[in-house]
Amino acid sequence: MDEALSFGRWVKVRRVALGLTQAKLAEQTGYSTVTIQAANWQVG
Numbered sequence: 001m002d003e004a005l006s007f008g009r010w011v012k013v014r015r016v017a018l019g020l021t022q023a024k025l026a027e028q029t030g031y032s033t034v035t036i037q038a039a040n041w042q043v044g
Helices: 007-017 022-029 033-038
Strands: none
Touching (some): 022 033
């Protein structure tokens, strides 16, 4: 069975698959780039 992805890993995998930078993801979600980075969603 595949190991479940953490939320942060999932966000990064989806972001990269969609060809988005962290800045573009921030723009499209209404968050600042600093918030995306500081939230540690993509740690690991």
